[in-house]
Amino acid sequence: MSDDVTFRVFRGEPDESGKPNGKMVDYTVEMDEGMVVLDVIHRIQAEHAPDLSCRWNCKAGKCGSCSAEVNGKPRLMCMTRMDEIMHETPEGQPILVKPMQTFPLTKDLVTDLEWAYQINQTIPPLSGPDEMNWEFDQIEADRVQEFRSCIECMLCVNTCHVMREHQLFGQFAGPRFFVRLANLEMHPMDEEDRIAMIKDDFGIGYCNITRCCTEVCPAGINITDNAIIPLKERVVTEYYDPVAIIAKKLGIRK
Amino acid sequence: MDKTYMTHEFDVVIIGAGGAGLRAAIEATKSDISVAVICKSMLGKAHTVMAEGGAASALSNKDPRDSWMTHFRDTMKGGKYLGDWRMAEIHAKESPDRIRELEQWGAIFDRTPSGLTNQRNFGGHTYPRLAHIGDATGLEIIRTLQERGIHTGMEVFMEYTVRHLFKTEGRISGCFAYNRVDGSLHLFKSKAIVLATGGITRCWSVCSGSWEYSGEGHALAYWVGAELGDMEFVQFHPTGMIWPPSVRGILVTEGVRGEGGMLTNSEGERFMFDYVPEMYRDEFADTEEEAMDWVNSIVADETPTARRPPELLTRDVVAKAINSEREAGRASEHGGAYLNISWRPEDQVKKKLPGMYHQFMELAAVDITKEPMEVGPTAHYVMGGVKVHPETQESTIPGLYAAGEAATGLHGANRLGGNSLSDLITFGRRAGMYAAKSAIEIEEFAEISHEEIEKVVEETLAPLLRKGGENPAKVVEDLRELMQQKVGIIRQGQQLEEALEELEAFREREESASPGGTRVYNPGWHQALEIGAMIDVSKMCALAALAREESRGGHTRLDFPVPDYSHWGKINSVIVKGSDGEMKLSHTRYPPIPDRLKEFLDAEDLHEDEEESNV
């Protein structure tokens, strides 16, 4: 199998006000058996556009660098097979590749993720007993290990309407960081309390459980049910007044 | 073109944010000094994130017979006794605490039934020794260090590439970097620098590494005059994916074999039984029944009494065996071997090897719980690197430290799986500690030659001024193909000589490569700037490989197929840039192993009676 494929890729940089300023450019390259979207991007770089920007590292779904929107769907370019893409694209149509739309554009397929590093910094780290050789069971570990498998691809944040439509970056931690917070709060040895922050600083009330984040997570983390809802419950238990808290935030519900 | 640069001052600069760099930063920031970490990709994405199987240390949680002495012995033996025994001793003794400490910082390794850190079997390790979380251990380690690190006050410069190290009056005095995102230029003055830049395997076309593994760290050390050692020793991991072509080289963790994965050829034979080297014969099963006994104990979570299956021989042995089977016409459909774990229950495979399950399902449309994988050798790790003091990790240039894959010493001629992650945290910590100590001693930042800075600025911007030359991607592709063909897993004198000559021809192509585009996030420009390092690093490997007229560990010569104990048994190669600018090769040896440690080693392995009188 060796067919030509046409990619319609976003090329451009932000203008002075930070708005994306660019156009969709068509590139046609040959496609070999078993290729993934990232392979095609690399071929475009090698044959047509050496300066086409994109991030990648592991090419195996482990580092979370290559997030983009392919045919309008947020995914890892290195784990999206071309057969799948060809199957979903109408015959004769180009394949659309755009950067994540929620984050500020840097150039082409690269976005600025500074926000994620900043918010991570504000989360109080694990704090447990001093002695080494911590003991806890696999059952306790299991609960948290699901959260540890996050590769920080930010596809969940990119998808969440609180971020994508309402841009509440300063007030809402976003699904990735609720996963992180759930990891810490449910850690069998942790002694720190972050519930007040989760309610006030990280704005968990803005989440209205649409589960869009869970659907796109390439690590298969059940973000909404296993991380966010238990955190919401902890907030509720601590503040006893669930109705008022959620009602206040309902303004953004679609 | 704008040649201005920004100047920063940091007491310690750490180049690299993988396991070694981050561990160094955590340690260095314990002193009251300023610490910068510079890395090419974003924080948390360095190569360490890809590590799968686990981190080796004699915690003895899983098998009480384990001890630092056995870990020391396994490491020396796996390295064919070419490693620095002083580093092997430190590593074996200190790595357990480094692992435990990671748990206090948030890592959650899989547990034993009694609630301690679980440990997995791996090639060359006598006992189950690898702390792990499924097959995503690297992610766990890098995330843990990242989360610890960001609260220490280190300043991170991510998506910056360091292009040059400066020396002032013989001591390291700073480095020069450019920002990959906006193309801006940066001078970092510093009192000590830690190189934690990882490996070089991107120089081969079939490799398990990412674009970051162009060997720039090794080249930076070489250019500034530091000694590099053992550069001929490159580990080809036996099990990389081989089909479809676009995934060729991507790693299949040794954990598959640790969990009972069997290797077979096109005739369905478990060929590894035919490849057990003399020095390992006592430790490995000689029948399929015995091997199965061992696997059954592992699955049942019992301490095995049977000897282990030969699939768990060291990587050099298994990689060469797969290669030999192919030469003999018994390759799998796409030119490798079959690796089968599907005999174990589906849920166990998914729990123990979730990453592998997804990797094959999504990239090759193969369900490993039902069918065998196809695997073949892939360039994976470089044992060679910057020569360092075993305790302080200081290189031969005062003020320049190295740790992790960028340094050499611990692994000798062949690294044992799992010994890299433990290496990173053990020696990363030491490098950070001693770099901080030496920085404290120095009062002022040294002056850096303006001429030298201007020269680096010119060189950095040069590719953008060229027009109509070759696409840098093409130059890189051809260089990798050359290394694959002529400096690959099986080498020959003639081909190595040709490679050395052909590599020189790449310099011209490097000088004319033109990426086009601007300074803003321009991968073509970035790649054009890597070619020089790739040429020099490839040359180091070929040069050292040509001189070593024997086969040992990660270095195999078709024209000298066996180990030569009379001469090469304890000889390490050294590469340094001569005062005339030419690459110089010489040979040296580590101090003799003291009796107190020798008693843990297998006496007959050392072949001391065969040694020619000391050189």
Ligand SMILES: Cc1cc2nc3c(=O)[nH]c(=O)nc-3n(C[C@H](O)[C@H](O)[C@H](O)COP(=O)(O)OP(=O)(O)OC[C@H]3O[C@@H](n4cnc5c(N)ncnc54)[C@H](O)[C@@H]3O)c2cc1C
């Ligand atoms: C797929 C895979 C699986 C593996 N599995 C295991 C395993 O199970 N167990 C094990 O022990 N080992 C394993 N290894 C090996 C191990 O992962 C690596 O050897 C180790 O992670 C290297 O760590 P490091 O800190 O030395 O460098 P890296 O993690 O590679 O980090 C290097 C850092 O240096 C930076 N850098 C490099 N050059 C420059 C420059 N010029 N300027 C600025 N920054 C620079 C990079 O950006 C990066 O941040 C595996 C390797 C691979 C590829």
Ligand code: SF4
């Ligand atoms: S479940 Fe919550 S966090 Fe996830 S996408 Fe919906 S609103 Fe956002």
Ligand code: SF4
């Ligand atoms: S939770 Fe899932 S989607 Fe979100 S950053 Fe982590 S891996 Fe990506």
Ligand code: FES
């Ligand atoms: S390149 Fe690492 S997840 Fe795609």
